[in-house]
Amino acid sequence: MSVKYREVKRKAKVGERVRIINAWETYGAYENGDEALVTRMLGSGVQIDRQYGNGGSVVVADNEYAVLEEVTEAVASLAVNATESPAQASSVLIRPDPSLNGIQREYTLEKRKASVGDAVMHMYRGASDGIVATVTRTDDDGAVRFLDVFDPELGRYVCGFNADAYVVLTPTDVIHIDGERFRMVERKATVGERIIVTVSGEWALNGKDRYSNAGDVAKVRECGGCFVSADLTENKRYYQDGVWSVNHERYRVLEPITKPSANLSAPASQEDVVAALTVNLSRLQREFDEYKAETDAQFAEIAAQMEAKGCGGSDADYVKVASGSVTNRRDDVVRRAIADIEGVKTPWNINADPQPLVYVSGICVVDVEFVINREKRTVAAIARWRYNGKVVARGIAKCAPGDVFNTHIGRAIALRRALGLEVPQEYVKCPQPAEGDVRVGDIVAATSGMAASFFPQSSGVVTSLKRSLTGKQALYFRSSAASRSDGTIWTLAEEVAVIDDSARYDSEADAQ
The missing domain is CATH 3.30.160 (Double Stranded RNA Binding Domain)
Incomplete structure (x- = not known):
C-alpha cells in the first residue's frame, strides 16, 4: 500500500518531518516546498537537520512549516468487525476541542501510527462512547500509551491501546457554534466578518488573557496592517467594553458552511420565469431613465456654457469643449x-x-x-x-x-x-489625456510614421516641441535608438502616443 502524507498545521515534535510552506527570512537555508527532519523543539520554532554555511543550526519559526503526517487508510474502510454499526465506522467525529476552550470541532478518524501528542480513540467503540486519550508514548510495534483513562465498560482504568485497536483523531478546520457549521480560514479578515481567536493574547496569566483567549468568537469592526479591532461581547467573559485588537496571526476567519436548499433542483414554473423577467425589465428601465436624465443634465450644462461663450452650437464646438474638459x-x-x-x-x-x-x-x-x-x-x-x-x-x-x-x-x-x-x-477611472495633448517631459512611444518605421518600439522623454514646415505640431524625444548627436528623435505629435504623463505634475508634488 502506498504511503500518503497530509500537511497538518501544528507544533512539530522531535523526529517528525516538516514541509516549509511560508518561508520568511531564510538566508538561503531553505525555501517553500523543502522538507526537513526536526531535531529539537524550541519555544516559538523548531531546529531542523540543516546548517548554515558557517556551521550554525537552522531554526524554523512555527508559522513557517506544516507537519507531514502519514496517512495509510481512511477509517471509513475499516468495518472489519461485522458487529460494527454505521456510527462505529464513521470517519468523522464531533467533540469539544480543548485548545479552543471546548468549542465543538470535527475530527477525521484515520488508521495510522500515532505520534506523541495525538488524540486516539478505540476503533471498535461507538463514536458516542469511545474512549479518547492523548498519547504520551509510542512503542516500536505501534502500540500507544497515555495517562490512565477510566473505561466504564470494563469498570477500571486503561493506559494504552494495541496497534490495531485505535484510530487517530485529526482536527479539521470545521467547527460548530450554536448548531451552525463554520470553516476556519487562515486569511486577513474584513469588516463585519466573524473570527475565532486561536491563540491567547501575549499578556496571558495562568493560561488566560484578560483581553482575548483561544476559543473567543468576535465580530470585526476595523482592519489594519497588524491587527483587527474585534467586538468580543458575544462571549461569556470579556474585559471592559469587549472591543480589543487581535493580531492577524492569532485568529481564523469563520466562513459559514451553507446547506444546499431543498428546492434548488426544482424547475421554475413558467409563471415564475415571466414574473422574474418582468421585475428585471422594470429595474433596467428605471436605471436607463436615471442614466438618461443624468446625461441630459450634463449636455444641458455644456450647452449653457457654450451659449454663454457665444458658440454657434456646431459639432466642432462640442468636440472642443469635450476635449478640454477631459484634460481639465x-x-x-x-x-x-x-x-x-x-x-x-x-x-x-x-x-x-x-x-x-x-x-x-x-x-x-x-x-x-x-x-x-x-x-x-x-x-x-x-x-x-x-x-x-x-x-x-x-x-x-x-x-x-x-x-x-x-x-x-x-x-x-x-x-x-x-x-x-x-x-x-x-x-x-481617471480620464486619459486628450488626443494630441503632448507636453515637454511626457514619455511617448512612436506608433506610426517615420519614427516607428526607422526606430520600431522606440520611446522616450519629450525634450522640446516644434512646428513642422507644414505647420503641424512636431516634437523631439530622447531615445537610445536615436542617430542624432543629441540622442533625440524627431517626429510629428500625431505619430506618437503618450504613455506616461507624470512629469507634468512633479513640481506640484514637490511643493507638497
Missing part, C-alpha cells in the same frame, strides 16, 4: 491624488503643538516607502512599523493596458491599499 478633469484628479498622499495622515500626539501627522495602519504607526517600476507600470507602497521596521502591509497599483501611466495616481492608490483605506473610483 484629469488635471483635477491628479492634483487630488497628490494632495491625498499627505491628506491620509493622522494626528498622533494630541499633546504636541503642532500635532505630528503620521501614517497609521491598524494601530501601527508606519513609515511608507514607494517603489515605482515604469517598465511594469506599477507602484508599490510598503508600510513598515516604525517601532521595529517590520513590513506590516503592502499596497500595489498597476496601470491598466491602454491607460496612461501616472506615478502620482499610482502612489495614492497603493498608499490607500497599504493603509486599508477605500480607493476612490475617480483614481481608478
Whole structure:
C-alpha cells in the first residue's frame, strides 16, 4: 500500500518531518516546498537537520512549516468487525476541542501510527462512547500509551491501546457554534466578518488573557496592517467594553458552511420565469431613465456654457469643449491624488503643538516607502512599523493596458491599499489625456510614421516641441535608438502616443 502524507498545521515534535510552506527570512537555508527532519523543539520554532554555511543550526519559526503526517487508510474502510454499526465506522467525529476552550470541532478518524501528542480513540467503540486519550508514548510495534483513562465498560482504568485497536483523531478546520457549521480560514479578515481567536493574547496569566483567549468568537469592526479591532461581547467573559485588537496571526476567519436548499433542483414554473423577467425589465428601465436624465443634465450644462461663450452650437464646438474638459478633469484628479498622499495622515500626539501627522495602519504607526517600476507600470507602497521596521502591509497599483501611466495616481492608490483605506473610483477611472495633448517631459512611444518605421518600439522623454514646415505640431524625444548627436528623435505629435504623463505634475508634488 502506498504511503500518503497530509500537511497538518501544528507544533512539530522531535523526529517528525516538516514541509516549509511560508518561508520568511531564510538566508538561503531553505525555501517553500523543502522538507526537513526536526531535531529539537524550541519555544516559538523548531531546529531542523540543516546548517548554515558557517556551521550554525537552522531554526524554523512555527508559522513557517506544516507537519507531514502519514496517512495509510481512511477509517471509513475499516468495518472489519461485522458487529460494527454505521456510527462505529464513521470517519468523522464531533467533540469539544480543548485548545479552543471546548468549542465543538470535527475530527477525521484515520488508521495510522500515532505520534506523541495525538488524540486516539478505540476503533471498535461507538463514536458516542469511545474512549479518547492523548498519547504520551509510542512503542516500536505501534502500540500507544497515555495517562490512565477510566473505561466504564470494563469498570477500571486503561493506559494504552494495541496497534490495531485505535484510530487517530485529526482536527479539521470545521467547527460548530450554536448548531451552525463554520470553516476556519487562515486569511486577513474584513469588516463585519466573524473570527475565532486561536491563540491567547501575549499578556496571558495562568493560561488566560484578560483581553482575548483561544476559543473567543468576535465580530470585526476595523482592519489594519497588524491587527483587527474585534467586538468580543458575544462571549461569556470579556474585559471592559469587549472591543480589543487581535493580531492577524492569532485568529481564523469563520466562513459559514451553507446547506444546499431543498428546492434548488426544482424547475421554475413558467409563471415564475415571466414574473422574474418582468421585475428585471422594470429595474433596467428605471436605471436607463436615471442614466438618461443624468446625461441630459450634463449636455444641458455644456450647452449653457457654450451659449454663454457665444458658440454657434456646431459639432466642432462640442468636440472642443469635450476635449478640454477631459484634460481639465484629469488635471483635477491628479492634483487630488497628490494632495491625498499627505491628506491620509493622522494626528498622533494630541499633546504636541503642532500635532505630528503620521501614517497609521491598524494601530501601527508606519513609515511608507514607494517603489515605482515604469517598465511594469506599477507602484508599490510598503508600510513598515516604525517601532521595529517590520513590513506590516503592502499596497500595489498597476496601470491598466491602454491607460496612461501616472506615478502620482499610482502612489495614492497603493498608499490607500497599504493603509486599508477605500480607493476612490475617480483614481481608478481617471480620464486619459486628450488626443494630441503632448507636453515637454511626457514619455511617448512612436506608433506610426517615420519614427516607428526607422526606430520600431522606440520611446522616450519629450525634450522640446516644434512646428513642422507644414505647420503641424512636431516634437523631439530622447531615445537610445536615436542617430542624432543629441540622442533625440524627431517626429510629428500625431505619430506618437503618450504613455506616461507624470512629469507634468512633479513640481506640484514637490511643493507638497
